[in-house]
Amino acid sequence: MPEAENVSPKKPEIQPKTALAQSSVSGLVSWLVSILFYALIVIVILVVYLLDDQSGQTRVVFGHAAFTVLTGSMQPEIPQGSLVIVRTVDPNTINLGDDITFLRRNHRVVTHRVVEIIENYDESDMRGFRTKGTANPEPDIDVVYAGNVIGKVSWHSSELGLFLTWIRARVWFVVAFLAAFIALLAILRYLARTIPPKQLQSNESSKSDVSSKVDVSDET
DSSP: OOOOOOOOOOOOOOOOHHHHHHHHHHHHHHHHHHHHHHHHHHHHHHHHHHBOOSSSOOOOBTTEEEEEOOSSTTTTTSOTTOEEEEEOOOGGGOOTTOEEEEEOTTSOEEEEEEEEEETTGGGSSSOEEEEEOTTSSSOOSSOEEGGGEEEEEEEEEHHHHHHHHHHHHTHHHHHHHHHHHHHHHHHHHHHHHHHHHHHHHHHHHHHHHHHHHHHHHHHO
16 A cells, blocks of 8 residues: 655745835835925925915914015025015014014015114114115115014025915916826825735736646646
């Protein structure tokens, strides 16, 4: 009577560690790219919202406001068209040489440099600030009351200012583009999640077919 052959059960195939590492790294990179992209969208929307229309309706979020410089009076320090981020401060903390943003009597927003500080200006118990554009030959005629100061310039960028000005002029086009891009990104992520499992199933079925054929040939 022939002896039965000892057939050891097949061990399940284990995915190589390198493949697992690659998949985890690619997933992490995809997650980081998505986070950065959505963060960029939020920042752009927030800054566009903060940008004042220079009519005196200042929008302050978390103690900051954003403006665009319309003239070249502060060149070369702050070029025309720059984005200016202004931080609200106590007027008593403003020093000579600070760049401040304030409201003029005609409710126009101006960003100029402080060249003189007048304590108790016009007996108002408030400071007054003599300001000057760095490109202007003479200081401004009107003294700025402390109550008209919006804040002190904390950061500015000419490149970002031009970019945001371009966006504001084409806001609906930008919104449509972002919506289409987000939809495309969602479709690609959906395909990336659904296609690989199908390919793995087809590969496993083909492997099982090959192994069954090998077993049959061995029995014969």
